[in-house]
Amino acid sequence: MTTTENQANPIGFGRMLRKEDARFLRGKGNYVDDLNLPGMLHGAVLRSPYAHARIKSIDISAAQAHPKVKAVITGEILETLNLAWIPSLSHDVVAVLATDKVRFQGQEVAFVVAEDRYSARDALELIEVDYEVLPPVVDAKKALDKDAPVIRDDIAGKVDNFIFDWESGDKAATDEVFANAAIVVNQDMLYPRVHPAPMETCGAVAYMDPIDQKLTIYSTTQAPHAHRTLYALVAGLPEHKLRVVSPDIGGGFGNKVGIYPGYVLAIVGSILTKRPVKWMEDRSENLMSTSFARDYHMKGSIAASADGKILGLRVDVLADHGAFNNTAQPTKFPAGFFHVFTGSYDLMAAHCSVRGVYTNKAPGGVAYACSFRVTEAVYLVERMVDRLAQELKMDPAELRMKNLLRPEQFPYTSPTGWEYDSGEYPRALRLAMDIAGYEELRKEQAQKRAKGELMGIGISFFTETVGAGPKRHMDILGLGMADGCEVRVHPTGKAVVRLSVQSQGQGHETTFAQIVSEVTGIPPEDIDVVHGDTDNTPFGLGTYGSRSTPVSGAAAAIAARRVVDKARIVASAMLECAPEDLEWEKGRFNIKGDKSVGKTMAEIALGAHGTVELPEGVEGHLNAECVYDPPNLTYPFGAYICVVDVDPATAKVSVRRFIAVDDCGPRINPMIVEGQVHGGLADGVGMALMEVIAFDEDGNNLGASFMDYLIPTSLECPSWETGATVTPSPHHPLGLKGVGESATVGSPPAVVNAVIDALAPYGVKHADMPLTPAQVWQAMQGAPYRTDLAIQ
Structure with missing residues (x-):
């Protein structure tokens, strides 16, 4: 790992070892599953094996007769306690336990509380559920067909799978720009469904004290105060009698923002048994039923002049939100912050439209290290800029440098109405190119291509939008983001x-x-x-x-x-x-x-x-x-360059180098910033090359273990080369911008652009993630290797 910091920190923060590592490095962290309260019971969830089925009956008598079982909870029991539903983060209503029918594989059907975890799991086998299997729909495009099965027929008057239709930007101005543009490039692309896969799965320990009637919930949540308020609203409990404790969390990445049925079931279990109840999901449960991310079908269009001036962008998105609209994003923006899809470039006009649909998949839409859909937006624009470079036969770095916003343009209001606070974009790209030795890399690539070797160089430039405020614009279920x-x-x-x-x-x-x-x-x-x-x-x-x-x-x-x-x-x-x-x-x-x-x-x-x-x-x-209450979002940015080699015999992609230049304003602790960047880069490599939650036509989850859902290891990651520029935010008291999600936003398009660049001799224009050997091999079969393309 190499690091370049080209400007002294203006505030004077510095490197110091992390204070919390004293316990973590000694294995003394305090996680939810470490809790062992006196008299504690254990809970387990019975989950549906089907993606879509009507529940005809549930027989819990045999489970209740188990000598170590203390309670068996069904949806009907929850209804008597007024705890049958929980609000999702988008005002949708999510059943804690299914009663009428199940709508995705892994949906919660019943809950067993027993003296130990093993007995609780054993008792699940004693519950008999009579299912009437219904046809599922797992393709977002087919979900909109008139004859598609209606998934949310529990919503009064619901006759289709449509959730919302949302748009941003000026459609008329964008249409005019495209009509007069010299070059228009179109591309369909998919950002596939992926999972945060945190080190620690989700869980909770709940205890209702019978003396003072105070409910304490230890849970793996990223938002303890929001959870407390929502529990009070749902359960009708006085909020001052609720305490939510979130101890050490083994990674969250958005996966632990929302309220899961297991949390509520642990609470109900404690209320019914008057003892503490622990629920911890296993890895397959986490991958199968907790919030996913992405799953966006996108059609992008970019308009430009003949000399490469980008004039306009247009995008249509079909967003697969699964069986419940569980999007973790501000109420005003049902599609999240996708309207920052104009990225880092100076445009005349832009327009985007997003449709959300239900499918028989686990609820999607979690803000997985992406600032509410910024990741998908950046991926779209950076792929479209590379596609434009292909059509113009222009170096992608030159094209970006030609169109990047200039420092004197800040504060800059984008065509979709967002005010970027500050930035020195060209300087960041130049620094990344200098660290990479960009001109030498292109010479090396030309030499390799002449010999039939596949080397690719990919660039991405991103502008993040972070901070989730001000509260006059942003809230979660009415709670302002301050x-x-x-x-x-x-x-x-x-x-x-x-x-x-x-x-x-x-x-x-x-x-x-x-x-x-x-x-x-x-x-x-x-x-x-x-x-x-x-x-x-x-x-x-x-x-x-x-x-x-x-x-x-x-x-x-x-x-x-x-x-x-x-x-x-x-x-x-x-x-x-x-x-x-x-x-x-x-x-x-x-x-x-x-x-x-x-x-x-x-x-x-x-x-x-x-x-x-x-x-x-x-x-x-x-x-x-x-x-x-922040006056505006902050806008960190960065320039990334990825170098890959593709084995022409096996189509395996190897990331040889990755250069990441980030500008997050002044750095409090550069060491911690580098750690955040390293993790995000690994995350992006995983999404670009191997991670995907796939489903078969019956709605079966094909990625419910780490044998099937692949995540990157040190073997897939190069030694990261990082650099920094410092452009303070003018409205933050210390000029800080944030960096936690930047690398996850910027790295996937850099990797994909590099792979497509490597496959240029085959005439490949695009291939969807993840770029597994099978996917790359399929792309290579479109045309034979052409020397005239190789030496361009």
Whole structure:
């Protein structure tokens, strides 16, 4: 791994080892499945073997007779408790347990609570369900046929599988641009269904205390406060009697944003048995039934002048949302942020339309490391730019450089109405090309092609849109996307920071300590970060969409500044001077002109809790809070270059090099940023080359284990080469932009563009992901290897 940082960090953050690694590296992490409460019972879910079937009857008598079974729960039992349904993140209604019929393979049908996990699983075999198998529909295009089986016939008046029809941009202006363009290129493409596949599967431990009637839920959630509010709304329980604790999470990637039936079933199990109940899914359950992502059928069109000036973009999307519309995205945008599909280029006009449909698949639409459909949008535009380069016979780097937004154009309003905050796009692309040695790579490629060897060079340039705010535009089920932070300085000068976002491996305990340290001067090792417990943290909507640093990072910075502002007043009282007579030197206030007279933050903290007489109206202590409602999203960006070799005999793709230049604004901790980028790059390689959740015509999930759903290992990943530019966001208190999902957004098109570039001698224009050897081999069969194409 090589790293290039071409600009000093303007704020002064730096590398430090992660504080949380002391427990993780020793195997001392605290995960939900580590919990073992006194008297705890275990739950297991009976799942449907069919993708579409009517439930004629359920016989639970034999399971109830099992000596170790304490409860068997069906949908009818849930209805008596008013807990038969849960709201999805898109206002759809999702059954906790199926009652009328099952709508995807793996849907929850019954729940067994027993003395141990093995007995609970054994008892599932004793439940007899009489199914009437119905014809399934797993093809999104066929789901719209007039004779297609209606999946959501539980919705009054529903006679088809249509969910929504949504559009963005100016259709008339776009049509005019296309009518007058010298070149128009069209391409159909699929972004296949993939799964976040976190290290830790989903689970919960619920306990309703019979004494104080307080319900505590330990769960694998990325949004504990949102879960608490939704549980209160659904169950009718007083919210102050609900506590959601999200301990260490072994990866989330959007998979752990929503509420799953298993969470609710653990709660019901505890209410019925008056004992703690644990539910943990296994890997096959996780791959089969928890939220998927992508599954977008896209038709892209790009219009340009004869010399390569991109004029317009147009896209039609068919979005497969599975059996329930469980999209984790703002209410106002049913298709998510797909309208950023104009990417990083200066266009005259753009228009997109998105139709959502139901199919007999597990609910899709999770914000899987993609900021609400930005991943698909970037993939579309970057493939279309490469397709245009093919038609123009122009180098794809030259074409991008010609059309990238320029620094003087920021803040830039896109043709679909989004205001990009800042950027130096050409500089990032030039840096990536310099690291790669781009001209030499092209020479090497020409030499190899002359010998019949397949080498490809792929480029992608992306603009991310992250932060999930402001709340006037964005919400989840009516809850505005703002986040809180509390900074509390103890009398001895040590501090605790309480966050509403939840870490799932990003290093929050380190980076947020660094943010507060940078502002207050308190050393990071003297700052504890608390998160994941609704009883001990301020309200917020959690971690997804790369919103931790852009939103909660801003809240932490502002709260810390308020601590410093209050410290100035306390220090002035201690030094018997006016507040304006003091000057700030990180961690200390001095009398102006005399640095020998001053007070450190530790001294000020003690004074704030002591007997110092403070000005009227100024309370003691050094505590501050902030609820941050961002004025806009932030827009990190990056330039990626991938180099691949394709074996002409086996069609196997090997990623030889990958260069990633990211601009996420100032970097709090470059080491952690690099780790985030490395993980996202591996994620993108996996999606581009091997990951897909496929279904047969009967709706059977063909990717329900890691033997079938392949994820990348170190063998498939090269030694990453990373670089950085720094363009601060003008509206963030520290200029921070976020980086958690950038690499996942930018890497798949770079890999695919590289593979298609390698196959240019065969005349290949496009092939859909994942580019497995079989898929690449099929693409190569279209035409023989042509030397005239090879040497272009």
